[in-house]
Amino acid sequence: MNSGRVAEGSRDVVGQTTETIIGIDTGGTFVDLVVREGDATSAVKVPSDPENLAASVLEGLQQAAADRGCSLGELLGRTSRIVHGSTVATNALLTGDTSKVALLTTKGFRDVVNMRRGVRERGLDSHQSPPRPLVPRRLIHTIDERLDCDGNELRPIDLAELAPVLERLERDGVEAVAICFLFSFLDPSHERQAAAHLHEHLPGVHVSLSSEVLPQVRLYERESTTVVNAAVSPVLDAYLAALDDQLRSAGFQGRLHVMQSNGGICTPEIARRHGVRSVLSGPASAPVAATRIASTHGLPDAICVDMGGTSFDVCLITDGSPRITSLGGIAGYRIAIPMVDIHTVGAGGGSIVEVDSRGVLRAGPSSAGAFPGPACYGRGGTKATVTDANLLLGYIHPERFWGGRLNLDVGAAERAMAAVGRELGLDPAETAYAAYRVVNEAMVDAIREVSVRQGFDPRRFALIAAGGAAPLHVASLADELGFPLVVIPRMASVLCALGGVLSDAKYEFVATLIAVLADVELEVINDRIEQLLAEARATLKAEDVAPDGARFEIHAGLRYVGQFQEVEVDVPRPALDRRLVDEIVEAFHERHEVLNGYQARQHAVELVNLRVVAVARLGDPHLPPVESGAGTAAPIERRPIYWEGMQLAVDVFDGEQDHASHAAIIGPALVEFPTTTILVPPGYALTRDARGNSLLHRAGLATREAMAAVGAPA
Amino acid sequence: MTSSDRVQQVISRAVIVHRLEAITREMGAAMLRSARSPVFAENRDFVTAVFDGRLRMVAQTAYIPVLLGSTPFALEAIAARFEGDIDPGDVFLVNDPYSGNNHLPDLTVVRPVFVDQELLFWALARGHHADVGGLSVGGYNPAARTVWEEGIRIPPVKLYRGGVRNDGVWDLFLANVRLPELVAGDLQCQVGATAIGARAIEATLAAYGRPIVADAVQHHLASSEADMRAQIRSIPDGDYSAERRLDNTEPGADGDRTIRLRVSVRGEEIVFDFEGTSPQIASYHNSTYANTVASCLIALFSVVDPDISMNWGSMQAIRVEAPEGSLASAARDAATSMCTTVTCSVIVEAAWLALAQAIPDRAQALWSRRGIAGVSSGINPRTKRPFAVIHNLSKGGSGATLGFDGWDQLSPVSSTGGRAPDPEIFELSSPHRILGCELRPDSAGAGRWRGGHGGAYRVQFLSATTGVILEPSGVSHDTAPQGVQGGGHGLPAYAEIADVDGSVRRVDQSTIYRPGPGDVLTVELSGGGGYGEAAERPVADVLADVLDDVLSIAKARDVYRVAIDPETFEVDKTETARLRTRRQ
Secondary structure (H helix, E strand, O other), X not given: OOOEEEOOOOOOOOOOOOOEEEEEEEOOOEEEEEEEEOOEEEXXXXXXXXXXXXXXXXXXXXXXHHHOOOOHHHHHHOEEEXXXXXXXXXXXXXXXXXXXXXXXXXXXXXXXXXXXXXXXOOOOOOOOOOOOOOOOHHHEEEEOOEEOOOOOEEEOOOHHHHHHHHHHHHHOOOOEEEEEOOOOOOOOHHHHHHHHHHHHHOOOOEEEEXXXXXXXOOHHHHHHHHHHHHHHHHHHHHHHHHHHHHHHHOOOOOEEEEEOOOOOXXXXXXXXXXXXXXXXXXXXXXXXXXXXXXXXXXXXXXXXXXXXXOOEEEEEEEOOEEOEEOOOEEOOEEOOOOEEOEEEEOOOOOEEEEEOOOOOEEEEEEEOOOOOOOHHHOOOOOOOEHHHHHHHOOOOOOOOHHXXXXXXXXXXHHHHHHHHHHHHOOOHHHHHHHHHHHHHHHHHHHHHHHOHHHOOOHHHOEXXXXXXOHHHOHHHHHHHHOOOEEEEOOOHHHHHHHHHHHOOEEEEEEEEEEEEOOOOOHHHHHHHHHHHHHHHHHHHHHOOOOOOOOEEEEEEEEEEOOOOOOEEEEEXXXXXXXXXXXXXXXXXXXXXXXXXXXXXXXXXXXXXXXXEEEEEOOOOOOOXXXXXXXXXOOOOEEEEEEEOOEEEEEEEEEOOOOOOOOOOEEOOEEEEOOOOEEEEOOXXXXXXXXXXXXXXXXXOOOHHHHHHHOOOOO | OOHHHHHHHHHHHHHHHHHHHHHHHHHHHHHHHHOOOHHHHOOOOEEEEEEEOOXXXXXXXXXXXXXXXXXXXXXXXXXXXXXXXXXXXXXXXEOOHHXXXXXXXXXXXXXXXXXXXXXXXXXXXXXXXXXXXXXXEOOEOOOOOEXXXXXXXXXXXXXXXXXXEOHHHHHHHHOOOOOHHHHHHHHHHHHHHHHHHHHHHHHHHHHHOHHHHHHHHHHHHHHHHHXXXXXXXXXXXXXXXXXXXXXXXXXXXXOOOEEEEEEEEEOOEEEEEOOOOOXXXXXXXXXXXXXXXXXXXXXXXXXXXXXXXXXXOOOOOEEEEOOOOEOOEOOOOEOOHHHHOHHHHHHHHHHHHHHHHHOHHHOEOOOOOOOOEEEEEEEEOOOOEEEEEEOOOOOOOOOOXXXXXXXXXXXXXXXXXXXXXXHHHHHXXXXXXXXXXXXXXXXXXXXXXXXXXXXXXXXXEOOOOOEEEEOOOOOOOOXXXXXXXXXXXXXXXXXXXXXXXXXXXXXXXOEEEOOOXXXXXXXXXXXXXXXXXXXXXXXXXXXXXXXOOOOOHHHHHHOOOOOEOOOOOOEOHHHHHHXXXXXX
């Protein structure tokens, strides 16, 4: 596969004296880079070598330097920051290639992490293997220590008892140790004593404490998260150290930041110690970029979708931030720290189109991947995919795909699709259109999962599309769910890398504090909030993050007394008084109503935990405007496409061609960019905003009316 | 039909079925979020389903499969009782085992969905409540001889009439339970779930129109039926019989407490016939016909293609016959509360052993029965609040199948999606302290593929508690999980109580245990049965279990015929070869 430069919109890369920032996202198929120098932003995409990601990264950087007519050393020499998102930690978990990890836990509780709360998700499927433990039982050691549920010491920790355990850890060649004692979130001293002892006797072994990784109630969740942290931290540590070395020897003198699962970035020192925070490092950054783009239009709420080759990621953005969840996990391992709430389904350009045993047409979740890829790639793939469907429907031009670097084989696509169609009694074009609609429905359902099912109405949201394949489908998704406006970013195909460039530093601090709000002394809560804030300030300072622009969000997890699940609400400012508590409780009642269909005002409300999020701005979070031309867009050709059972002749436009930003292209039309094509269906219109992003909405509306429908200020 | 219409139909069928299934998940998610009892919130002891206007189950989410298979009977009872009196805004409730329920603690809440005054669908949420009054604890009363001693019996009634709360029904019910606030909260949560379901169904009908939705439902049910018929065709014709018995745990139990089952396969039809099963007994183990049907469905669906949807269509080729007044089809006055776990397990065991004769390659070794200790409740002196907690911190092991070891900590089969409580939440809410919660070594049935391990659990009661139901099941060799195809039994379950004064007694009878401060309860559960000969298990897998401390060196030698040095933990290859050859 060729590597190539992909510059969208702003093509004049002018060497500027202002800050140079590079965002890098390493995925399974491509390494994406976005280079921002002052007002100029450009992108590079190179194939990734999963065996040697650092080398692929350097190849991409080399390409970026060549695009600028400078050497790699010159580019890196003037780069102040590199923000890196990678799937290294995720892949380690998915492939089982993690560090050898041991667990120390309270006597009597050896199996909590591997008992998975006694659940098997596909309960009656009797032919499935039990999950492979991340920490096998032989590497779990119990220590005779105990706190009660108020944090009182029932039994002190006896360090002498650790001697035989240390011997075992050494003999077993353990690379990392997780420590998780019962109720340690109330008093971490036993965990700390054990950790100090380990550091002293087993230097070089990574140690993760549950009271540091996730100081929150729920033993299974805390322990599992701590074990994941211990398992991936050394892997990430080694990868980042190697990358840092190579970057520095190539001339980089700036800071290397790492994208975290929570959508913020952190220093490599923190990432290497807290690997669990980076397991969603890659996909978490597209929603960050989407949030920035939405905010330039004053849109508080949006849904970001990222359609790649294999998967479709959906993330809800509300009140100007991507939604965060603590209910997730990776590869069957529970991770209870807050992560950007990304819902993933197997639907993408490479999704295989087939008829299942029940005679129902499917598109995905299985995928042809990059190799052999869709039938039309001509690399030996014989199975029909969504990309083949898009080709047969005329949405993709066979000679202009991927900037013309890959000639698509229409005959191969047709043969593959015909084989599927025969089972349904449909011809290839009909089958392709049915596949197009079925994959759309899978994506619609994924969007519904994060919107409708969480109580959010898509009719109030903008839909923001990332990934090269998305712009062909996104109008149909919007139509089905009633989104008034679709935003297709100028850098849609490299949005994750762009997210890195635009991200803030973000650190989270949690504490469990269970108290009925009507009864508690507010001082107790205020003291705890102050402690968390002090910790947050100290972290920002230690990490050398500029304190200006830093802000601190405070959240409280509340529930009705007697409930088991809390609902999180914002605490607008730190010093609680009774009036502020009333406001918070009011917000809780309303949120409960939205989520669960009722509120119970007669019930007492209880605080369960507190969370402080420290956010520090590291640079300009917005892309600058781009120059726009004058006049109307002129089509470069007219070609037939298949749409809802009909052949339509549509105008095709060159997306790179300048025209007045507000001059609308009316559907049916196709707008081709080097890395993507936008399908404007009949009844839809496309305009462009001042930053070169495309805006898609019903043709009967003016762009500003569509904007207003999703909450943009007039 | 034009080509475009055919395309539209293909799409609509895929979309609508998907959507109805998603609606039942949405209903479940709402229940988990707003629940008040740990039975819902921690244990997920509930199911949700959507039925069409002809009372056919179309879509469902079954955390607790035994609650699901019987839902059609409850809906039929409601529809029959209120024929001509079912209106928009109505919400119905039933818990009577003789109106299609399994047992009293499961409250079934159903809401009809109308379009233009025509009843098109039903949204159903059924869940196990922490209390239904009477002498029961958590809905169970081991001393019950008839249904009247198990709690309040609610025939089909209206909780809401045309959208207006039927206060009399709520007041009457809540006056009969000990934890009214908690029970009312969970009932409200069920009503909310049916409202969410109904709204989503209405939106689907509005988006697609009735004919297209009806076509999709019909197509889905018909193809599910065809799928199941194809699966049954793959089972050789014949009659296959097996029997399993309940443990003798009642004072004065007469001994004949046996489920006798003949599974007959003819072409694409299957019949589960319980002729010869013991008559119903004066204890809470009797299975209602609905519960027996649900148990047969579990047994069958767990050995066929797991992708087949459980709905009206896939149930059409299955018939269940059980003599009225027997343990498998209790008549009007029998107590039934233990039928969803213990008796369901026993029925599933008999069915699996019968099916194992027909399809040995798909045979399922038996699972551990129920977890012995049930719910405890009362007032927690530390928080001064009412509490209810579930004691299934330890669960039993599941049985092995061809190619797969059983799973640790999973049983009973009636409730595969039921979650164990979190130990910290458990101690924070109840006046109990957990002394241990780990896997029980040597509990798994041996085999080429071994069973999963059971859990071992010890809890200390810090203050007096209303009571804990103790139901020792699978406590003898012949009631413990049996292996198949030469696989071994799981270790029988065991429980004991150590009083604060030091006296220890074994739990061998169904009883309500009322602990005093300082008492310690120990529960050790069975592992699942094994599949295939133990001596054929790869040596490396045997060694792995020894290294993980779940298999003793003695059992490795005696049962698996693998010699392991107790000092170095190395396999003695010569000795192992000798042991393994001698056996052949």
